Amino acid sequence: MSQIFKLPDVGEGLTEAEIVSWRVAVGDTVEVNDIICEIETAKSLVELPVPYAGTVDELVAAEGQTIEVGQPLIRIAGADQPAGADQPADDAAAPAAEEAPAQTETAQTESAQKEAAETEPTETESAETEPAKQQSQSSAAENSEENQALVGSGPKADSAKHRRRLRSTAPDLVDVSDLGIEDHGRPQPERSGAGAAESIAQASPPVRALAKRLGVAAGELVGSGRGGQVTRDDVERRAREKQAQREAGKSPDSGPPAPESRAAQPQEAGLLRSGPREENVEVRGVRKATALNVADSASTVPHVSVFKEIDVTATMTLRQVLKNDPAYQDLSVSPMLFAAKAIMWAARRHPQVNASWHETHYTLHNYVNLGVAAATPRGLVVPVIHDAQIYNTLGLAAALTQLTADARDGRTTAAEMQGGTVSITNVGSLGLDTGTPILPPGQAAIVALGAVRKKPWVVQGHVVPRDVMVVGGSFDHRLIDGDLAGAFISDVAAVLEQPGLLID
Amino acid sequence: MGTMEDVVQLLAEDGTLRNHEVYSTYLEDLDDAALRDLYRHMALERRFDAEATSLQRQGQLALWAPALGQEAAQTGTIAALKPTDRVFPTYREHAMALYRGISPEELIGTFRAARHSGWDPEDYHFNTYSVVLAAQTLHAAGWAMGIAQDLRTGSLPPQKAEDELVLACFGDGASSQGDIHESMVFASSYQLPMLYFIQNNHWAISVPSSTQSRFPLANRASGYGFEGVRVDGNDVLASYAVARHSAQQIRSGEGPKLIESVTYRMGAHTTADDPTKYRTSEEIDAWTAKDPVARYKTWLQNEGKADEAYFDTVDQEATELAADLRHTVHTMEGIDIDRVFDTVYAEPHRQVETEKAWLKDYEAGFAEEEGQ
Numbered sequence: 001m002s003q004i005f006k007l008p009d010v011g012e013g014l015t016e017a018e019i020v021s022w023r024v025a026v027g028d029t030v031e032v033n034d035i036i037c038e039i040e041t042a043k044s045l046v047e048l049p050v051p052y053a054g055t056v057d058e059l060v061a062a063e064g065q066t067i068e069v070g071q072p073l074i075r076i077a078g079a080d081q082p083a084g085a086d087q088p089a090d091d092a093a094a095p096a097a098e099e100a101p102a103q104t105e106t107a108q109t110e111s112a113q114k115e116a117a118e119t120e121p122t123e124t125e126s127a128e129t130e131p132a133k134q135q136s137q138s139s140a141a142e143n144s145e146e147n148q149a150l151v152g153s154g155p156k157a158d159s160a161k162h163r164r165r166l167r168s169t170a171p172d173l174v175d176v177s178d179l180g181i182e183d184h185g186r187p188q189p190e191r192s193g194a195g196a197a198e199s200i201a202q203a204s205p206p207v208r209a210l211a212k213r214l215g216v217a218a219g220e221l222v223g224s225g226r227g228g229q230v231t232r233d234d235v236e237r238r239a240r241e242k243q244a245q246r247e248a249g250k251s252p253d254s255g256p257p258a259p260e261s262r263a264a265q266p267q268e269a270g271l272l273r274s275g276p277r278e279e280n281v282e283v284r285g286v287r288k289a290t291a292l293n294v295a296d297s298a299s300t301v302p303h304v305s306v307f308k309e310i311d312v313t314a315t316m317t318l319r320q321v322l323k324n325d326p327a328y329q330d331l332s333v334s335p336m337l338f339a340a341k342a343i344m345w346a347a348r349r350h351p352q353v354n355a356s357w358h359e360t361h362y363t364l365h366n367y368v369n370l371g372v373a374a375a376t377p378r379g380l381v382v383p384v385i386h387d388a389q390i391y392n393t394l395g396l397a398a399a400l401t402q403l404t405a406d407a408r409d410g411r412t413t414a415a416e417m418q419g420g421t422v423s424i425t426n427v428g429s430l431g432l433d434t435g436t437p438i439l440p441p442g443q444a445a446i447v448a449l450g451a452v453r454k455k456p457w458v459v460q461g462h463v464v465p466r467d468v469m470v471v472g473g474s475f476d477h478r479l480i481d482g483d484l485a486g487a488f489i490s491d492v493a494a495v496l497e498q499p500g501l502l503i504d
Numbered sequence: 505m506g507t508m509e510d511v512v513q514l515l516a517e518d519g520t521l522r523n524h525e526v527y528s529t530y531l532e533d534l535d536d537a538a539l540r541d542l543y544r545h546m547a548l549e550r551r552f553d554a555e556a557t558s559l560q561r562q563g564q565l566a567l568w569a570p571a572l573g574q575e576a577a578q579t580g581t582i583a584a585l586k587p588t589d590r591v592f593p594t595y596r597e598h599a600m601a602l603y604r605g606i607s608p609e610e611l612i613g614t615f616r617a618a619r620h621s622g623w624d625p626e627d628y629h630f631n632t633y634s635v636v637l638a639a640q641t642l643h644a645a646g647w648a649m650g651i652a653q654d655l656r657t658g659s660l661p662p663q664k665a666e667d668e669l670v671l672a673c674f675g676d677g678a679s680s681q682g683d684i685h686e687s688m689v690f691a692s693s694y695q696l697p698m699l700y701f702i703q704n705n706h707w708a709i710s711v712p713s714s715t716q717s718r719f720p721l722a723n724r725a726s727g728y729g730f731e732g733v734r735v736d737g738n739d740v741l742a743s744y745a746v747a748r749h750s751a752q753q754i755r756s757g758e759g760p761k762l763i764e765s766v767t768y769r770m771g772a773h774t775t776a777d778d779p780t781k782y783r784t785s786e787e788i789d790a791w792t793a794k795d796p797v798a799r800y801k802t803w804l805q806n807e808g809k810a811d812e813a814y815f816d817t818v819d820q821e822a823t824e825l826a827a828d829l830r831h832t833v834h835t836m837e838g839i840d841i842d843r844v845f846d847t848v849y850a851e852p853h854r855q856v857e858t859e860k861a862w863l864k865d866y867e868a869g870f871a872e873e874e875g876q
Binding site for chain 2: 007009011044048049050051
């Protein structure tokens, strides 16, 4: 009985080693794990322990010779080993080989080789006889194709390296399955060899991800990298081409290019403007606060709105007088100023309008914290003039001017936006006639001022041009019924029609 | 690396025992049978280790990471812990694994590339080996946080807290990894029941520990706010006593502790490494004189704790263990490749199926050749 110990992969993925020196000679007796030789691999000098006990029958490889992993190294005769270790298994296929213990030296060798054949087919091993074996001893290098065996459980790559292949297997594919693209190029292993994936190029995962992100499908890509691999540049180039095609107003597959003159026609473009088809914008800051406030107000407060068209010619006349007054120089003298005065005048007569609803009770405010809705670059803010009732007309004009400037410049503080009791919104500044504002949280009334226009108006039976506007507003119906809302707006309207009412 | 003066040593290199006012008391708990058993575990692992190295050299294992020279560090420490203490090992804790009862088959499968992992951590309170350096110290901190949370919420009774501390193993090389820092920060912040166990075997593959740290690794613990102790890792009695002492403090709720076990990797980093390229034979000789198994055997003999018959019995058991390992390796079947694909996802997955089909097609390419 004899055993052949073949060169194992003693590192990680090594393929060959040089025999530096033999520590044993033919005829020596060895025990399992005795060191038989020293080899040098690409990584290290290694002493090899023998897996068999017995007598050294032959040193197959010579000192100074470099042999490949799996080639025969030494033959041990009279192999007498510890129980269970008589047939080194190369892999999972080994137990099958062990089921048929060898009867003779030849059969034993054959068995060992057959075992190797489980993972490394050769053409001649099953017919190999003693003479053939002798030949292999004398010219191991030439016969390496036939004799080499897989050894151990080293990396599979080693085994593949030595095995001949007659055909190729389809390469890995660009995975764009989640783009909803027909996967005509997926591999068809059961119909292999048909070149099923010829038109599909290889790409690394990051490049695939880029393609996915830019909306480029596998079939559109031609690889320019090594081995036809799709590169980042390929994907980006294709994405630019598609973008250019879109901008030129034609779909990628719609025949010859359109004439250049049509390229600039905006209606030919696929979208309203440049930019993505959909864009998600994070809701934050003023937008978020406004959204929360109006949603809360609109869903909890039953709003009632009333409007009245009025002749504000007298107010506009008074406005011009004040504008000419040096005391009002640099101050904003707008219909808002008179509306603010009118609101306080009306609120004095209708306390329940200047109030806050608290479910089990409501609070009547004996002061006016006047909120002024202002459209600013940051969004809608409603700064408050606290205790507006204490200001005279000049003081109120100054307060409104300051408030408007602060809001426009983003200087309004959080405290300045708290505590409003009644608000006013000037939709007229937007060129509108009226609207139905949403009540600021905690307030029961908001007055809307429309634009002042020259309109035909009937005065004492004659149609004459007058300054006309619509005043109206929204009210918390839990506190304020339609008649109260109407009475309040009518009082505001009365003041704006007859600002002389403000004279105490 | 500092001097050896601050290193706790009970058993000197010549096999004489010295007294230490704190640590010697823990040895009183060890009767002669327990003392002999420490030797037995070290000797068994050493034989197992040698067999595994040979098996790799014979092509039967893809790789082996020898623990040669570190038997006392590991055995003394694991013996000091309770069986319920949770161990998070590196890939070199063979003495600890065998001590806990992990079988040769369970231990060797990964090294033969025949198993993804060899054992169920729950069976031995011993996590699977971590090849990713230092990663296990984060897992350990996470596990310990779980214990702490269980205690806090009452899902673990307070008296049970003493039954499970967490041993986080790593080496001098891994000590340079950022994971260690994160683990220690959490351990300290949450006062976790953790014992950090550094086996400073002096070499991170080819980088000496003197390059990794300008001062003893144990000193790093103070930076995180807990105590670090240096122990002679080649002294199994000191390793046992220091680990017992640290474990006792941890169990009493003192938070994490660190042990730097000063030892030496007598073998290669792994079988893919050639240490002769970067260290001198003089250095090997110096450490051979400090051999942990020989030192302890000398003491057992001199003290009359064990006779020759005992050592013969251990030798015989070691021989049988090696034969068992050899037989196990030779008869171990590989992984069913279908199962590898089929267990990537719980449900069938297109890409996995594609790759599986690719492999089958690739393999079939050889079958065609064979048929001609």
